[in-house]
Amino acid sequence: MEAQLTTGDWTDPQRAKVKLGDYAAKWISERTNLRPRTVEIYTGLLRRHVVPHLGNAPLSKIDTAMVREWRATLTGNGVGASEVAKAYRFLRAVLMTAADDRIIPRNPCRIRGAGEEEPEERPVLTVAKVFELADLVPVRLRALILLATFASLRWGEVAALRRMDVDLNAGTVSVRQQHVELDTGELLVGPPKSRAGVRTIAFPSAIIPALQDHLDDFTDPEDDALIFTGARGGTLRRSNFRRAADWAKNTTKIGFPGLHFHDLRHTGNTIAASSGATLRDLMERMGHDSVRAAMIYQHPIAEADRKIANAMNGKIAEVLPSKASDH
Known part of the structure; x- marks a missing residue:
């Protein structure tokens, strides 16, 4: 622990036991600058895509492999690519805060391109x-x-x-x-x-x-x-x-x-x-x-x-x- 404190790698073991679903809900409520519609979108992503699969997982247990499996599960369940990308970006933002607060050592959302959307080409009228x-x-x-x-x-x-x-x-x-x-x-x-x-x-x-x-x-x-x-x-x-x-x-x-x-x-x-x-x-x-x-x-x-x-x-x-x- 002393070495971790010296290098800046120390994390809080008690807070790391907090479940992701609870932490993410608190994360949304504490962002007072979010627009009402954004709060609604984040809450929906949490309810539909995060809580059913990762909500009970302690923050300390979430790693890149688990995130990759979660993302694949969403895709396999027929969730659209755009919606999966939005859910991933939301999860990444939540866990980035956890990493910044030294609850976890680093953000496990490290899948290249997972948060990028490729929206379908929309029609242009003459x-x-x-x-x-x-x-x-x-x-x-x-x-x-x-x-x-x-x-x-x-x-x-x-x-x-x-x-x-x-x-x-x-x-x-x-x-x-x-x-x-x-x-x-x-x-x-x-x-x-x-x-x-x-x-x-x-x-x-x-x-x-x-x-x-x-x-x-x-x-x-x-x-x-x-x-x-x-x-x-x-x-x-x-x-x-x-x-x-x-x-x-x-x-x-x-x-x-x-x-x-x-x-x-x-x-x-x-x-x-x-x-x-x-x-x-x-x-x-x-x-x-x-x-x-x-x-x-x-x-x-x-x-x-x-x-x-x-x-x-x-x-x-x-x-x-x-x-x-x-x-």
């Missing part, structure tokens, strides 16, 4: 298909489809937009907050998922008429009124949107069965990337963290961002000339 889908859904949802796509917005971001967030004269939308729906059904309103998520985005002028019509017909006049709401004026939830838009039927009708709402953002990102914008410009537009640690949403729209919107406008005009000439 501009014509975006407008086709927008024309199929009820008119009160048409502008939502167009803005989510051509401003590269996440569902929670577009659902939280208020009248004051859209400037039709400047052709911009400001993302200040987002809606987060928990598995319990609770709806939370908070800041975007990262500091870079607070941003102001230029959108193509071709969609301004649709936005103007929507604001006139479906949005209350107050500055803080939600732009997109349910048929009765309530907060628009993802499930309500899917039903109202007849999403499964209409996405199949345009030739994209199984399309996710997030694929609209993916489509917008792809179109933006094809405009020749730099990586930094794209990351700012998409609301991703970059070398610039923080974003100020009031920051003026960069010239490069306006070029992105203009390039989108040109692509829309090529496919649907009437759409770009309406304004």
Whole structure:
């Protein structure tokens, strides 16, 4: 023990007897900076994938071989590759803390590439298909489809937009907050998922008429009124949107069965990337963290961002000339 103390390899034998399931649950509860949705995700991973296999194992007994066997068991039970990677990253983070606290000598999660995800390739719609889908859904949802796509917005971001967030004269939308729906059904309103998520985005002028019509017909006049709401004026939830838009039927009708709402953002990102914008410009537009640690949403729209919107406008005009000439 004296030698271990000298070399820094000493671990606490009493704390090492703690069961992984108990330690991981405490690990989640002690991270007060986690977002509610992240807590929900971690708790689910712990309940579904960690506790049934490793929950009763003392921390001191968990080694790399056991972790490797656990991971293989999950895969063998039909758990998807992405879910297995998430569970592994969660376990690795928990045990890294145990190692940092000198409860165990080192983190046993040492399987190369086990935490990496290779998500399936998602579909990219053509501009014509975006407008086709927008024309199929009820008119009160048409502008939502167009803005989510051509401003590269996440569902929670577009659902939280208020009248004051859209400037039709400047052709911009400001993302200040987002809606987060928990598995319990609770709806939370908070800041975007990262500091870079607070941003102001230029959108193509071709969609301004649709936005103007929507604001006139479906949005209350107050500055803080939600732009997109349910048929009765309530907060628009993802499930309500899917039903109202007849999403499964209409996405199949345009030739994209199984399309996710997030694929609209993916489509917008792809179109933006094809405009020749730099990586930094794209990351700012998409609301991703970059070398610039923080974003100020009031920051003026960069010239490069306006070029992105203009390039989108040109692509829309090529496919649907009437759409770009309406304004």
